[in-house]
Amino acid sequence: MLKVATYNIKNKTADKILGSKKVQLRKFEQNIDLIKQSDPDIIGLQEVTPEEYEWLIECLGNDYEIYGDFRGSIGNTNEACPILVKKQAGDVICSKTFSISSNIDKIGKKYFGAFFPRIATYIHFVDDFDEYSIINTHVDNSRIIQKKTFDMNGPMEQILEKYG
Numbered sequence: 001m002l003k004v005a006t007y008n009i010k011n012k013t014a015d016k017i018l019g020s021k022k023v024q025l026r027k028f029e030q031n032i033d034l035i036k037q038s039d040p041d042i043i044g045l046q047e048v049t050p051e052e053y054e055w056l057i058e059c060l061g062n063d064y065e066i067y068g069d070f071r072g073s074i075g076n077t078n079e080a081c082p083i084l085v086k087k088q089a090g091d092v093i094c095s096k097t098f099s100i101s102s103n104i105d106k107i108g109k110k111y112f113g114a115f116f117p118r119i120a121t122y123i124h125f126v127d128d129f130d131e132y133s134i135i136n137t138h139v140d141n142s143r144i145i146q147k148k149t150f151d152m153n154g155p156m157e158q159i160l161e162k163y164g
Helices: 012-018 021-038 050-060 143-153 156-163
Strands: 004-008 042-046 064-067 083-086 091-100 118-126 131-137
Touching: 004 021, 021 050, 042 131, 050 064, 064 091, 083 118, 143 156
Parallel strands: 004 042
Antiparallel strands: 042 083, 064 083, 091 118, 118 131
8 A cells, every 4th residue: 555645744834943953954854854754755845945856855865756847937936846755665666747827837936827836846657556547736725716727727637747
């Protein structure tokens, strides 16, 4: 049986609350411990900064392959929603990063027609028994943006067909 998990590593406001790098690193180490204890085959992480992405590779890179690109924004909004796949769990056939916004191909920062494009990572995964399409995102809670996304691009299945 495939064990799948999701976890928000650290939201942007945590930077303001935690303050120092030493405290941030300790908090991140606690997150890594939690991931190791839960031992998922696949885990989707949200709001991962470039520095945290490097820590993930350093701490979990021996056990997991990491998929997902960054939004490409300036400053602390340059986040990724990576998917980590345990190396012996199966095979990733393809992966893609896209935006949950009115223009799914525009990954970057804010642009006309979207308040804040949300980054999404998609993988097509197969193991010994089944085939999976997995999306990991930090979904925008604005129904206006969600409606615009699907009105312009079709349902999620149609978006996945474009990348799968």
